[in-house]
Amino acid sequence: MTKKKFDLYDVMCMRLMILPFIAAMVLKILYTPASEGIQISGALVYWTIDMPLQPLYISEAQVNSVAVVLFVLGLALFLTHGLTVKPESKRQIIAEMIVEKVEGLVDENMGERFHEYGPLIAAVLAISGVSSLSSLLGLFPPTADVNIIAGWSIMVFALITYYKFKGGALNYVKGYFEPIPVFAPLNVISEFATPVSMTFRHFGNVLSGVVISVLLSTALGGLSNLIFGWIPVVGSFPILRIGIPAIFSLYFDIFSGLIQAFIFAMLTMLNISNGFPEEAYALRMQKRAIRAQKKKEREELAAKIQ
Amino acid sequence: MELAIGILLAGCAIGAGLALIAGIGPGIGEGYAVGQALSAIGRQPECKGSVTTTMIMGCAIAETTGIYGLVIGILLIFVAPNIFVNILLNAIK
Numbered sequence: 001m002t003k004k005k006f007d008l009y010d011v012m013c014m015r016l017m018i019l020p021f022i023a024a025m026v027l028k029i030l031y032t033p034a035s036e037g038i039q040i041s042g043a044l045v046y047w048t049i050d051m052p053l054q055p056l057y058i059s060e061a062q063v064n065s066v067a068v069v070l071f072v073l074g075l076a077l078f079l080t081h082g083l084t085v086k087p088e089s090k091r092q093i094i095a096e097m098i099v100e101k102v103e104g105l106v107d108e109n110m111g112e113r114f115h116e117y118g119p120l121i122a123a124v125l126a127i128s129g130v131s132s133l134s135s136l137l138g139l140f141p142p143t144a145d146v147n148i149i150a151g152w153s154i155m156v157f158a159l160i161t162y163y164k165f166k167g168g169a170l171n172y173v174k175g176y177f178e179p180i181p182v183f184a185p186l187n188v189i190s191e192f193a194t195p196v197s198m199t200f201r202h203f204g205n206v207l208s209g210v211v212i213s214v215l216l217s218t219a220l221g222g223l224s225n226l227i228f229g230w231i232p233v234v235g236s237f238p239i240l241r242i243g244i245p246a247i248f249s250l251y252f253d254i255f256s257g258l259i260q261a262f263i264f265a266m267l268t269m270l271n272i273s274n275g276f277p278e279e280a281y282a283l284r285m286q287k288r289a290i291r292a293q294k295k296k297e298r299e300e301l302a303a304k305i306q
Numbered sequence: 307m308e309l310a311i312g313i314l315l316a317g318c319a320i321g322a323g324l325a326l327i328a329g330i331g332p333g334i335g336e337g338y339a340v341g342q343a344l345s346a347i348g349r350q351p352e353c354k355g356s357v358t359t360t361m362i363m364g365c366a367i368a369e370t371t372g373i374y375g376l377v378i379g380i381l382l383i384f385v386a387p388n389i390f391v392n393i394l395l396n397a398i399k
Contacts, residue, residue, distance in 0.1 A: 197370060204373035205366075211380055263366050 009081055016074035020067035024139055027063060043140050061145035064134060065127075068142060072126045098122070109266065110273040113281050117272070124152070124265045132206055132257025136249070143257070144206040146199065153195035156268050160194070163276035166284075198267055205260045209252030217245050307398070314390050322382040328375025335368045 031044050043060040050056075079095040087093050102122040103115070110117060128143060135141040142148045164172045176187045224240035343361040347354050 200374055200377060201367075201370045204377040205369070207380065208373065208376050211384075259362060259366050263363060266363065 010078060013074045013078035013081065017071050017078070020070040021134070021137060021139070024060075024064050024067045025137060028060065028139060031060075043145050059145070060140045061142045061148055064139050065131065065142035065148055067139075068127055068130045068134060071130055072123070075126075105265075106269065109269045111278060113278075114269075114273055117269070121265050121269060124268060125261055128152075128202070128261035128264055129258055132253065132261060135206075135210065135253050135257075141206055141210065141257070143202060143260075144210050146203045149199045149203045150195075152264070153199045156198065156271065157195040159268075160271050160275045163272055167276050167280035171280075194271060198264065202260050202264050205256055209256055213245060213249060213252055216248055217241055220244055310394060311391055314394065315387055318382045318387050318390070322379040325375045325378040325382065329372045332369050332372035336365045339364050339368065 027046060028044070031046055045057045045059050046063060047058040048055045049058065079091050079098075081091075082089065083092055083095075087096060099118070099122075102125070103118045106114060106118045106121055131143045131148075132141050135144075164175070176184050176191075178187070220240040221238040224238045225235070228239055229235045339361060343357050346357050
């Protein structure tokens, strides 16, 4: 195995991965208002663009989510650079492992007929995971903003509805009037409950992690002031705030964020494949085969007549 | 005036406390799920991996209702008082 050297392309990919995060951190430092103590607030608003109906706020969450997308893009470009038929480099082995795992997950949960959904699920996993992990850098995680997750959920909702229509428009409309027509409003509500519950599950988990970390570090600052406050020089410095929050961030930032990314991807897969079940797919394939058969027969007949 | 704002803040705090009662259900449910998973692992130790993965998935989904309560509690403590006090002040003007 020959060791590959970094060339210019790899260096550019690495820069694409790292520079957006540095830019986001610099913006955060510049725009954070100077204040005593710790405040719990939503995302900071960086710029405001005047629009006809309502001003458009470019907030921290949007800037950070663009940084996350650029990071994932850079990582994908870096991992897939210089692919060979026989894997020679470590990064190719890692890239192949990721692709195989995701495709295995998709095949296992959605069935073979949704095989092409691997990239979407991989993108959801990567962007959600990296967003939640970006709070380790001190940034506001984009997943703690309800707007970002709501966008993803609406995308998933559109996909679910599309696949339900694909299973037959008549069946889709009939599904609202079951078991009796009186239940129609309830069925409509339960239809819209899917994206809402997906949004609030992910958003609430990450937001609670953010709030609890801030409360914990405030409490530790007060506690260290209480215990070590009488020491002349050291006392003014919150000693207990070093290291202890990291143990809690192991759960709240890393474990909880990654589990929620996995669950969001899992629910996406299950909802999409439930909207278009195996039987509907088989029926569709059967109809298509019959149509192709009839067309072939007609063409043969036409050829015979000629 | 002060009395009105005081009642408002007290209402927000009591509401946040009541919202967190939603944590009871997920607690019981997750405990039950983990207990069942442990007994399953005890019966068949060889399928520990898949049982653990499924259990963590199920626990995270069962957490949802508790998280709803938590979100409402956080909103009532950190977001709602400002908005309500502003509404009150505007109404008095």
